[in-house]
Amino acid sequence: MQIEFIIPVISYLLGSIPFGFLLVKLSQGKDIRSFGSGNIGATNVFRNSRATGILTLLLDAGKGALAVAIAGWLSGSPVWMAIAAVAAIAGHIFPLWLKFKGGKGVATGCGAFLALSPLAVLTTLVLFVLVAVTTRYVSAASIVATAMYPVWAYIYGETTPVLIWAAIGALLIVAKHHQNIRRLFTGTENKFMAKTS
Secondary structure: OOHHHHHHHHHHHHHOOOHHHHHHHHHHOOOHHHOOOOOOOHHHHHHHOHHHHHHHHHHHHHHHHHHHHHHHHHHOOHHHHHHHHHHHHHHHHOOHHHOOOOOOOHHHHHHHHHHHOHHHHHHHHHHHHHHHHHHOOHHHHHHHHHHHHHHHHHHOOOOHHHHHHHHHHHHHHHHHOHHHHHHHHHOOOOOOOOOOO
16 A cells, blocks of 8 residues: 555544634633534634643644645655545544544634645635724634635646645635524624633
């Protein structure tokens, strides 16, 4: 068996580490799934504690970047690196350790694709900030920026296989936001607010 075929497994397992859940459990003895939106990602953790939320964001992004870096080391192929990015996103969204009920994959996807196509992701982040500041909806910013990422990747000249996997990763993240999309359309989505702790 070629060693490359273990890349999706490694990437999925890295992505499935539920840092938000673990950090809140270790620092406060709480289950973050019982707080706010019930999500294990950085946005919900940030609402509970800014410091823990920022650390969750960095770790979730870091595990995505690490998955891509390992794929690059094992294969040297941008295609396998793109596959690793999607596998890490899938791991975060469907973590083995939490009965396949995880986060939405934004930070993990950001870190993974930043390691793969940094210019496209940096442009995507600018769009994210603009939408978030304008609307105060992190979900709207995440959806719009994620949906646009494959477009930026195309503009910056990524290869067709990478674009295909980028589109799959973006689709996974946007699909995970289906409840947010419904609430945005009905006007019941909560705007981003954070505690000062």
